[in-house]
Amino acid sequence: MDNFLYFVKQNKLAALAGVLLVLLMAGVLLPQLWSAYSPIKLDIGARLMAPGASHWFGTDAFGRDVLARILYGGRFTLAIGLGVVALAFVAGVALGTISGFFGGIVDTIIMRCVDAVLSFPALVLAIALAAAFGPSLENAMFAVAITLAPRFARVARSQAMAISVKPYVEAAISMGVPTPRILTRYILRNGIGPLLVHASLSIGSAILQTASLGFLGLGAQAPVPEWGVDLAANLQYLDSAPWVALVPGAAILLTVLSFNLIGDALVDWLLPKKRNAR
Helix, strand or coil: CHHHHHHHHHCHHHHHHHHHHHHHHHHHHCHHHCCCCCCCCCCHHHCCCCCCCCCCCCECCCCCEHHHHHHHHHHHHHHHHHHHHHHHHHHHHHHHHHHHHHCHHHHHHHHHHHHHHHCCCHHHHHHHHHHHHCCCHHHHHHHHHHHHHHHHHHHHHHHHHHHCCCHHHHHHHHCCCCHHHHHHHHHHHHCHHHHHHHHHHHHHHHHHHHHHHHHCCCCCCCCCCCHHHHHHHHHHHCCCCCHHHHHHHHHHHHHHHHHHHHHHHHHHHHCHHHHHHC
16 A cells, blocks of 8 residues: 555656546446436437537537547447457567567567568558458457557567576476466566556557547447547537537547556556666
């Protein structure tokens, strides 16, 4: 408890970001407490209403409550962030750990493939993959996961190379411990800290890239309440009804910023060597 309080005291911005994420979670899990409206039901008679007592964040061009769209869309946002990072984590860590442990031709083949993916800008590659797979939320998540996995592979490889030469690993090899057990119990278990830090920093990037694909029409499709889709659909009303575009844009900004602030604070929390080097 003392360590947690010290962490909060030293990272006030991260603590504020945590409060914002808790509020977002409360709204996402219990949207009915904040808005009684459906996120997809049309009400043309109430189109483009300004924020007020009945609609806190106003309505869009189809009369749908903007707050309801944000709350229900937050479910997709959190699922996107966690799901994409989980996919990239599993694939990248598996490849990186195998590459760093075995070395030789295995390391060369895997790392050259990783370098090939990293040679493309992440968002450009995600756009190309999403266009090839077809526009849908699932395909957008898969495309973004492919762009993030090589970064996990790089971190996992460096950890595996450093840990595989430790005496306890060499002793396990000499005793005939099965390779899968060595990789999971000795290599991955002792190198998980930097990987978790990288995962926390990648959630914001995953959300931003997937929202960008939705904005371009390559992610979630209407009438699904997704922040990138809503932002793209409502930009044309920015002059006459700015709230319909500013609210989803602000939601993306605050969510990504919150995850990035927490991830940056976790660098100090889990990697004290970097904290001392600053």
